[in-house]
Amino acid sequence: MKAHPVTPRIDMIGLVVADMAASLGFYRRLGIEPPAAADGEPHCEVALPGGLRLAWDTVETVRSFDPGWSPATGSRVAPAFDCGSPAGVDAVWGELTEAGYEGHLKPWDAFWGQRYAVVHDPDGNVVDLFAALT
Numbered sequence: 001m002k003a004h005p006v007t008p009r010i011d012m013i014g015l016v017v018a019d020m021a022a023s024l025g026f027y028r029r030l031g032i033e034p035p036a037a038a039d040g041e042p043h044c045e046v047a048l049p050g051g052l053r054l055a056w057d058t059v060e061t062v063r064s065f066d067p068g069w070s071p072a073t074g075s076r077v078a079p080a081f082d083c084g085s086p087a088g089v090d091a092v093w094g095e096l097t098e099a100g101y102e103g104h105l106k107p108w109d110a111f112w113g114q115r116y117a118v119v120h121d122p123d124g125n126v127v128d129l130f131a132a133l134t
Contacts, residue, residue, distance in 0.1 A: 006084035008092055012045065012053040014128065016062050016069075016076045020044065023056055043112075055080075066105060066118070078118075080128035086115035089131050093117045109133055 017023040021039035028034065032054065038044035045055035062069045083089045090107050096119050097103040104126065105118040117129045 005091055006088040008081035008083050008088075008129065010052065010079055011082040011130075012055050012080040012128075014055045014057060014078045014080055016059060016071075016078075017056050018059055020056060020058055027054075065110065065116075075124075075126040078126040078128050080130055083115075083129050083131045085131050086133060089115040089117050089129050092129050093119065 015023065020041065024034045024039055024044065032046055032048070034044050034046050034056075038056075042058045042061040043055065045053050047053055059069070059071075081092070083092050086107075086109075093103065093107050101122070102120040102124075103117070104120055105116070107115055107117040107129075110116040110130075113133050114130045115133055119127050119129065121127055
C-alpha cells in the first residue's frame, strides 16, 4: 500500500433526509440543537462535543451532484473524512481505488467549496472524502 501525504480524519457524519424539518425536530428531541431557520434549508450541520460534525442533506441536494442516488442504491448515513488538502483527497481516493475499493464519484471541485470524492467501504456503505479548496 502506498503512503499518502495526509492521514484522513473523521470529521463529519452526514444524513440524507426526505424531510429536513421532521429530521431536525427528531434530533432536537435528542439534545442536538440545529438552528430553527435550518428547517427549510437543503443542508444543515452542527458541531458536536469533541468537534465531530453532524450534517443533514435533503435527497434533492444529494441528487444535485449524484443524479442516480436513491435510497435503494445509496446510503442514508455517510462518514466524511477530511483529507487535509485537495491533493490529499486525490491521493486517498487513488490509494483506496488502487487497493480495490469501489470508487463511486471521482474527486471533483464541488460548488460548496470543497474537493470531494465518494468511495464505498467493503459493505457498500458510502464514505465521503473532502478538503477545503484553497
